[in-house]
Amino acid sequence: MLSTNTHILFSEFEYHAPTTVNEVAELLSEYGDSARVMAGGTDLLVQMKMERRRPAHVISLQRINELHTITQNGALTIGAATAIRALDQYVTLNHPSLGARLESLSAACNLFSSVQIMHMATLGGNLCNASPAADTAPVLLTCDATVTIKSKTAEKTVPLADFFVGPGKTILGPNEFVTYIQIPLPAQNTGSAFRKISRVVADISQVCAAVTIVRDGNIVQDARIALGSVAPVPFCAEQARAALVGETFGPELAEHVGNLAAQEIKPISDVRATSAYRRSVAFVIVRDALMQAWDNCG
């Protein structure tokens, strides 16, 4: 039976607050499946209150300074424990020239949730929680992002597109955790956009869509389209993309591609929206995001 307690944490656990990534790897190699890595805690603590997860060990990333930093060197390298608010401020305030090309990222951060949650929740946490509705996932998919995964014995970098397995499930093994997310710096003639439909701004997406377009004159040189809350994992609309790349851009093409995206998604009906509604609005937000991304190409 699902517990509805949200007042106290019944479950008992040991709390670990390491200060280096190597300590995290050590702890995970010791405790494996009985441990859970915690970044902001905004998803994990709710799951623990509801007794959907009962880790015997909680390993906090909060005191690991390097996982809270963003560096720019050919790519944006974002520490997994970077708060959504800090990421938003980095992109929109500190690097406005980047912000125009990565408008989808700043928009997804801005529409993420309440300001309080944006201060707490992290990029790594949003990805590792692997909600099909995660707002940052479609954006990062359209940016060709990669994630660096570490364990005690190995470190590897994989495309984000290979990271999600199902609702709440990723390719992470019991001894592994995410240290960094990399976003290749987009070329000058790149534009992006993000659209989200939810009951109110602070709410979880009913559908969201991210688009990146690389423009060559009037032609779409390259593009990515990804949607959230429309499939068991964040979804890359490949058929829609194929109909877009190499074509002359215009409102009719955006309409056509939006339609294709709405047809290839696999939405379910749940408490937030029906499948039919998701399909209807997916068309609208993909079309609108395409128009916006094209405008943002500069």
Add this chain to the structure above:
Amino acid sequence: MQPKSITVYLNHEPREWRVHPNDLLLNVLREHEALTGTKYGCGIGECGACTVHIDGEPVLSCLTLAIACEDKSILTIEGLARDGKLDAVQTAFLDHSAFQCGFCTSDMILMTRALLNEIPNPTEEQVRDYLRGNLCRCTGYASIVRAALGAATQEANAIGAADA
């Protein structure tokens, strides 16, 4: 599950807490410190009633482990007035009667304080956007927004008077 002794800076004063890993900050504030201005609303990060400032940032105390607050500065509504003098935001909420039942007042005031620390002269749209995670079930938002804008004006005037 062993309790741990930690030091926090609560409302500008150092405090020693003995906390278990599963103690939530909200419950420590309300039950151990008897600071009941911070409210339990939904417990899942939807309502904003449990908002406090940690190291100057507005966060949710119902989704914060107390043990994670070691060496951090925590500000609750009880610590906002200094030396018996209300904060400008508190005064503005009084002036604009920006509460009905009062349940969301602590979180609305702390959130407005955080907003004005970040954006001293916000537009109405910025106020509404910043307070989007704070629910008022009396739906007294109009007066809350007026109070936030009033506090900003009052602080700008106070700075202007100090400069003159």
